[in-house]
Structure formats: structure tokens, C-alpha cells
Amino acid sequence: MTDLVFADELPAPGSDEAASKPLEPWVVMIVDDDVAVHQVTQLVMADFEFSGRRLQFLDAYSGVEARELLKSRTDIALILLDVVMETEHAGLDVARYIRDELKNNHVRIVLRTGQPGQAPEEHVIKTYDINDYKEKTELTKRKLITVFYAALRSYRDIMIIEQSRQALRRSIDAITRVYDSQNLRRFASAVLEQVTHLLGMDARALCASRVSAYAASNCEGHLKVLAATAEYSRLLVDDEISNLPPEVKTALDRALIDQCGYFDSHHFIGYYRSSTDNETLLYMQFSDPVDAQARELLEIFCANVAITYESLLLREEIQETQRSTVFILGEAVERRSKETGAHVRRVGEISALLAETSGMRAADVEFMRQASPLHDVGKIGIPDRVLNKPGKLDADEWEIMKTHARIGFELLSKSDKRILQLGAIIAHEHHERWDGAGYPRGLLGDQINIAGRIVALADVLDALVSGRCYKEAWEFDAALAYITEQAGKQFDPALVQQLFDKLEAVHEIYRRYPDS
Incomplete structure (x- = not known):
């Protein structure tokens, strides 16, 4: 039903700039009442890089400051947390606040203390949901780098799992919403809306269909626009694709000729031929590069879309036949x-x-x-x-x-x-x-x-x-x-x-x- 291949990048204005866009840094929060600890840590880790991403530091000098900062940030990957600050257990209270009140189980918490007697390691590890415990005296540059690698690698893997869960949830929701669509026009619009939602990114999309076995006779053999996102809203309903932007028309023509879909980092062109030879195209242009996981989701989602589309074609043909029969019967009575x-x-x-x-x-x-x-x-x-x-x-x-x-x-x-x-x-x-x-x-x-x-x-x-x-x-x-x-x-x-x-x-x- 659907063939997809990975193609060379299609030319698109701005795609080179998007491809070279630097990755977002890892956000690391230092919570310590000693200014020197902040300065030394940032100096030592200034050139650190993991998975192509640098570091961005946030500073809090007390447990109270840390709580306020944590309320507004959900992107913190690692917290280096002092135990003794304004109180003897201020850091431990912050750790419990993060896990119990904020329900943040993603961020990695490394407890650092200069007074290990105040918070014995075995007790703290057992009682508090932290990920590591270090005495400040043992944190040399080499060990600090090791801590950062271990914590960030763990955070990255946790976020990948969480993103996969969210993607699965969005995929199920998207497919459900598409299946709920009552006709082809709403179906096409739902596809565009839900694919964007599925990927969690901005997308400009257009859905077109060539219907050779269904719909009005003047549509047979002609590719016409079914639905479009705001980027293409200037297109009239049922407008011919010859009026599309040149790069879009070129991409769709290529898919029609080759009878398969294409991917590159910023574009998705889906081609679907149903069992009754209906051809459907889905064109999408992304503002950010599409990774392998997103591509896999698109393939799964669009396979379901193609099946649903075929079912809707059949259902609409049956419903149209039913409507026509009712009107013919009603008109026959009126003519009599x-x-x-x-x-x-x-x-x-x-x-x-x-x-x-x-x-x-x-x-x-x-x-x-x-x-x-x-x-x-x-x-x-x-x-x-x-x-x-x-x-x-x-x-x-x-x-x-x-x-x-x-x-x-x-x-x-x-x-x-x-x-x-x-x-x-x-x-x-x-x-x-x-x-x-x-x-x-x-x-x-x-x-x-x-x-x-x-x-x-x-x-x-x-x-x-x-x-x-x-x-x-x-x-x-x-x-x-x-x-x-x-x-x-x-x-x-x-x-x-x-x-x-x-x-x-x-x-x-x-x-x-x-x-x-």
C-alpha cells in the first residue's frame, strides 16, 4: 500500500541554516551557599561537551532560591546540591521537594557536602531519592567530569524513554482522532493536525488526493487539494495542484511518477495507492530536522492513515449512494x-x-x-x-x-x-x-x-x-x-x-x- 524511501535532501530555503543550528545545551543547576564552589565548578567544566551539547549553568545560593528557580524550569538535567546551607538539612529538603512536590523524577541529583557527618552517606542514599553522593574534598576535575558524564547519560536515556512514551500516546490519540473523522474533508484536515501533534513540532503541510474511482466525475483523474494548513490556506478547496508553490508541485509530481514517498531531514512526501487504485499524497515541510524516531512514527501513522482513507472512500461512496437513493425516492413521490x-x-x-x-x-x-x-x-x-x-x-x-x-x-x-x-x-x-x-x-x-x-x-x-x-x-x-x-x-x-x-x-x- 505504501512505499517509502530515504531520499537526497530536497532543496528548501533555510534548510542549511536549520541543519547547522547548534544543539540546545544541557542545563546544570548548582545549589551551594559558597560562591567559590560555583566559580570553580563552572571554570573546571567550561569546555565540557556531551553528545554534541555544551553546558548552561544556573546558580542558586540557598534552598529557598533553588525552590523558586525549580518552579519555573523543567529543563534541568543535573543538580549539584549542597547539604548544609541556611539550615543543616536545606539540601535534603530541596531533594525531597523536587521528588515529592514537583514530581520531577527526570532530573539527576548529585549531593555534594563538605560536612559528611551532618548527612551520613548510607542514611542519605537510603532515605532520599538522589542519584549520587560526593564529598567536596574528593571531587577532583577528573571525578567531576565522570560525575557529569554518568548523570547526563542517565538523564538523556530517561528522556528518550519519556519522549517515546509521549510519542506513543500522541500516536494513539492521533490515530483515534483520524478514525473519528466523518468524511474525507475532515479526515484530511485531521491528518494534518494530528501529524504535527504527533511529532511535537511546527509543520506546514498539504494533503491532496487523486480519486479515480470515487467522487464527482469532474474530479476523476485530477489531483486536487483536500486540505491545507495555514501556510497553504490561500489555496481554494479542490484547487488543482498546478497552483501550488513550485517546490511543492515538483515534490508531488516526483512522488506520482515514482509511485513512492520520500523523506529527508526537513520534508516528508507520502505516497499511498489503495487497493482500488486511489492515489493520495501528503506533503510536509518541517521547521526543524526530523530525526529517525520521528520518521518511524510517521511511517506507522501514515500506514494507518492509508487504511483509514480507503475505508472512508468506501463509506462515503455507500453513504452518497444512500443519499442519492433517498432523494430519488423523495423526488419520485413529488413528481407523481x-x-x-x-x-x-x-x-x-x-x-x-x-x-x-x-x-x-x-x-x-x-x-x-x-x-x-x-x-x-x-x-x-x-x-x-x-x-x-x-x-x-x-x-x-x-x-x-x-x-x-x-x-x-x-x-x-x-x-x-x-x-x-x-x-x-x-x-x-x-x-x-x-x-x-x-x-x-x-x-x-x-x-x-x-x-x-x-x-x-x-x-x-x-x-x-x-x-x-x-x-x-x-x-x-x-x-x-x-x-x-x-x-x-x-x-x-x-x-x-x-x-x-x-x-x-x-x-x-x-x-x-x-x-x-
Whole structure:
């Protein structure tokens, strides 16, 4: 599914400077009330270097000063700690403060004392969580260097383990968040966000996909941008990659031609071909060099991303087929009653809008959008002479017309699929009234399912402003006046208020789905 190779460095402005950037020094804290101890220690260790990193010293001349400094620093690797300062056990108190109160188990603590009788070595080593115990008289330059090597090597290894734990935690979290993405657009954005989080560094990234077996026909065979971080935010959604910066386009073209991904210290170009021949690219440029551990994490993460992407493609194709089938069925019913097919789409969008403003979860909002077009599916059981009568229905005809709510419910409730179950509720209850005077069961107020109340409002609004065989279309303001007058009677008053709060969004729906 995925092939990755380590490539020669891709040219990038500023990468040479980043590569030559000096490593951060090891931070060493000296806690001693003797100024000379600070001076001698720093003089002796001035040229010390370990793993390509020099030393940076912090000075504290009492236990109190040490505590204050430790509150604001989490990057200290080694503490050289005197025992006797403002009190006979000031240093021991600091050691206990570090481990017990600050919960800092990473920093290496070397106890130095000029009065070993005040703190016997065996007692101190056994009682306090320190890493070494030295008398000041025995700390020659050679032994001090040995202490520094041992302590810093230990600190480095501990931090590597801790970073690996954090990376694993971030990796699991990142994969979980990506798996939670509900569609390809959110999935792509989640990939970019979580890869940056995974590596714990700043990254500029772009995700593109060439979909040859899925999506709209005009996307087939064309590589278009799915998502981008802020660095590439100027790109329009679905923009062609020909509009990308030249170095990005060159990198992506190379991956497409070679059909594999590339790494260098400042770039990651991932190439993925799914089992259905969908090609996906991920381009990332890093502000700092990417080490071998980060590369390994990226490979593991992106392998999961590729699998998830393939699953989402299949899921979205199934969902799109389901949505299309629902709309086709809804439009077929509307066309039989000589009404425009745009009605079911507008009812779906208005219902989703009201569902969102009512506080429904995103998944439930989408279910409302897909199920509400089925509200009048029961009309397939209504005779043409009643369904398309140009004038007012008589009493018998009206009783026949009202049966479409029950017919729709019986038809849809036979399925155990969630959308059709919701569609059954909507079909059954969208002609109920808030005041209890509706049909078929005369439900009152909150007895009516929220889905039925929402579609009742959306359906009547669109029916009023649309032309029918038995009436002319109303002006939009006249329809709104009727809705206002019926708040608390025919309609849930809270939903009416939400509709008026979102009028601009409602007008946008009518601009997007006009009558043909």
C-alpha cells in the first residue's frame, strides 16, 4: 500500500541554516551557599561537551532560591546540591521537594557536602531519592567530569524513554482522532493536525488526493487539494495542484511518477495507492530536522492513515449512494404529485439547519438531512384523483389524503436501518400539531418527536412559498407571517424562533436549490 524511501535532501530555503543550528545545551543547576564552589565548578567544566551539547549553568545560593528557580524550569538535567546551607538539612529538603512536590523524577541529583557527618552517606542514599553522593574534598576535575558524564547519560536515556512514551500516546490519540473523522474533508484536515501533534513540532503541510474511482466525475483523474494548513490556506478547496508553490508541485509530481514517498531531514512526501487504485499524497515541510524516531512514527501513522482513507472512500461512496437513493425516492413521490423535486432537498436542508440549532449532534443532523426527504413517501399509496386534484378536497378525499402519514410509517418502519427508522417517525408525525389538533394521532406538544416537529415546520414553509396544483406560491414574507401566527398552535414556538434566528441561512438554501 505504501512505499517509502530515504531520499537526497530536497532543496528548501533555510534548510542549511536549520541543519547547522547548534544543539540546545544541557542545563546544570548548582545549589551551594559558597560562591567559590560555583566559580570553580563552572571554570573546571567550561569546555565540557556531551553528545554534541555544551553546558548552561544556573546558580542558586540557598534552598529557598533553588525552590523558586525549580518552579519555573523543567529543563534541568543535573543538580549539584549542597547539604548544609541556611539550615543543616536545606539540601535534603530541596531533594525531597523536587521528588515529592514537583514530581520531577527526570532530573539527576548529585549531593555534594563538605560536612559528611551532618548527612551520613548510607542514611542519605537510603532515605532520599538522589542519584549520587560526593564529598567536596574528593571531587577532583577528573571525578567531576565522570560525575557529569554518568548523570547526563542517565538523564538523556530517561528522556528518550519519556519522549517515546509521549510519542506513543500522541500516536494513539492521533490515530483515534483520524478514525473519528466523518468524511474525507475532515479526515484530511485531521491528518494534518494530528501529524504535527504527533511529532511535537511546527509543520506546514498539504494533503491532496487523486480519486479515480470515487467522487464527482469532474474530479476523476485530477489531483486536487483536500486540505491545507495555514501556510497553504490561500489555496481554494479542490484547487488543482498546478497552483501550488513550485517546490511543492515538483515534490508531488516526483512522488506520482515514482509511485513512492520520500523523506529527508526537513520534508516528508507520502505516497499511498489503495487497493482500488486511489492515489493520495501528503506533503510536509518541517521547521526543524526530523530525526529517525520521528520518521518511524510517521511511517506507522501514515500506514494507518492509508487504511483509514480507503475505508472512508468506501463509506462515503455507500453513504452518497444512500443519499442519492433517498432523494430519488423523495423526488419520485413529488413528481407523481406534480411538485418540484427541489422541495425534498430544501426540506432536508432546512430540517438539518433546525436540527443543528436545536443542539443535535453532528451525526444526528446528518441523519435529519437524509431522512426528512422521505416525509411524504406515503403519498405513493394515494390515488391520483386525490393527490392531484386542482381544487379543495372534500371530506372523504381528505380522509384518504391523511392516510399517507400511516402508509409512509408502515412502509419505512419495516427496515432496521437508522435513517429509514427516523424517516418512519418523520412520515408518521410531520402532520401532528403543537396544539394537539393534528393527525394521524393527535399528539400534543413534546409528545411529538423533535424530528416530526422540525419537518412539520420545514415542510409547511416550503409548501407555502412553492406553487402547487391547488394554489399559487406565496411571497416569502407572507409565509413567515403565517409561521409567526401559528407559533404555539401548529408549530413548536421554540423552533419558530430558531427559524427566524437563521433566516439568512434559510435564504441561502433557496438560492442553492431553486425550483427548476
